[in-house]
Amino acid sequence: MRDPAAFRELSALLPGQVKADEPMALHTTWRIGGPADIFVEPAGLEELARAVTWVHRRGLPVYFIGNGSNLLVRDGGIRGVVVKIGRGLSWHRVGETTIVAGAGMGLGTLAALAQAGGIGGFEFSPGIPGTVGGAVVMNAGANGSCMADLVQEVLVMNRAGELERLPAASLQFGYRTSSLLGGSLVVVEVTCRGVKKDPASIAREMKRYLERRRATQPLSYPSAGSVFKNPPQHAAGWLIERAGCKGLREGDAQVSLVHANFIVNLGRATARDVESLIRQVQQRVYLQFGILLNLEVQILGEEEAG
Numbered sequence: 001m002r003d004p005a006a007f008r009e010l011s012a013l014l015p016g017q018v019k020a021d022e023p024m025a026l027h028t029t030w031r032i033g034g035p036a037d038i039f040v041e042p043a044g045l046e047e048l049a050r051a052v053t054w055v056h057r058r059g060l061p062v063y064f065i066g067n068g069s070n071l072l073v074r075d076g077g078i079r080g081v082v083v084k085i086g087r088g089l090s091w092h093r094v095g096e097t098t099i100v101a102g103a104g105m106g107l108g109t110l111a112a113l114a115q116a117g118g119i120g121g122f123e124f125s126p127g128i129p130g131t132v133g134g135a136v137v138m139n140a141g142a143n144g145s146c147m148a149d150l151v152q153e154v155l156v157m158n159r160a161g162e163l164e165r166l167p168a169a170s171l172q173f174g175y176r177t178s179s180l181l182g183g184s185l186v187v188v189e190v191t192c193r194g195v196k197k198d199p200a201s202i203a204r205e206m207k208r209y210l211e212r213r214r215a216t217q218p219l220s221y222p223s224a225g226s227v228f229k230n231p232p233q234h235a236a237g238w239l240i241e242r243a244g245c246k247g248l249r250e251g252d253a254q255v256s257l258v259h260a261n262f263i264v265n266l267g268r269a270t271a272r273d274v275e276s277l278i279r280q281v282q283q284r285v286y287l288q289f290g291i292l293l294n295l296e297v298q299i300l301g302e303e304e305a306g
């Protein structure tokens with residue numbers, strides 16, 4: 001353990017919610033990632049405030065994560081504190097056309113609430129394995145829709161543990177990005193607005209999208225979804241396939257044979273393997289098309305020493 005005193009202090013503040021040297025592979029959908037020095041999953045809002053104010057006082061680096069479905073954590077792990085926004089922050093209130101959801105709620109649960117409540121607009125979201133908070137920060141989307149179409153406002157917490165409401169217009173939503181990405185605020189609650197719609201037709205549309213996903217994505221291996229953003233000219237997957245990268249392998253990381261913009265973990269892939277594949281794909285696509293593919297996945301942590 002790197003900092004036993006810090007671990008003891010935070011554990012005393014948040015009993016049962018803090019772990020030391022926690023393998024991040026347990027908290028990413030890629031099943032890859034070295035240990036976080038200190039890992040905390042707050043049981044509620046009050047506990048989150050205690051964690052962020054303590055981290056701030058201690059001057060330690062802090063990283064907020066949701067379901068880790070868009071994250072590559074390097075093999076050397078994360079120095080500092082990882083705060084997982086999960087079950088402890090997953091309340092909800094459903095109105096006529098609005099849903100207020102805690103940031104730790106799964107996007108699939110949000111979609112199910114919308115369907116049951118006859119609120120349309122969320123049809124694109126089942127199958128995206130993130131939390132509501134992560135989805136807003138990344139402006140997750142599919143099938144021509146995205147979170148920016150739904151979000152009215154977010155409730156965020158700053159490093160002093162204070163809450164603030166931010167209207168959607170201030171969030172600078174773009175293609176898989178927002179002003180919240182890489183910032184110091186943690187999203188704790190999101191207010192979404194949809195439109196009144198027949199629950200049965202919502203269910204049909206969700207089923208159709210999910211079936212298309214199952215047919216076109218390699219869902220039997222761990223991954224982080226699309227690795228690269230689509231450049232304006234072409235889909236990244238098309239470029240990667242045309243550049244002859246499908247099936248390219250480094251250790252147990254492989255450019256998926258099913259969907260070329262996915263890199264799958266065939267078993268024991270390391271972040272080093274994935275990063276090496278990322279560079280190879282970027283190089284080949286650049287040489288063939290003169291297009292530099294930018295990452296959609298977020299990379300955190302340090303390379304393994306030696």
Ligand SMILES: Cc1cc2nc3c(=O)[nH]c(=O)nc-3n(C[C@H](O)[C@H](O)[C@H](O)COP(=O)(O)OP(=O)(O)OC[C@H]3O[C@@H](n4cnc5c(N)ncnc54)[C@H](O)[C@@H]3O)c2cc1C
Nearest residue numbers: 066067068069070130131133134135140141186187224225
């Ligand atoms: C099989 C598969 C399919 C996918 N399909 C899609 C798709 O169709 N469309 C799409 O857009 N994405 C897709 N993704 C990627 C991913 O699911 C989304 O980006 C998702 O929104 C990430 O949410 P998360 O909770 O997992 O965030 P994480 O991966 O944990 O974090 C992502 C970023 O958000 C930040 N963050 C997370 N939660 C918070 C919070 N509460 N407050 C502040 N910052 C926070 C993190 O610091 C990080 O920078 C897919 C992934 C997989 C594995």
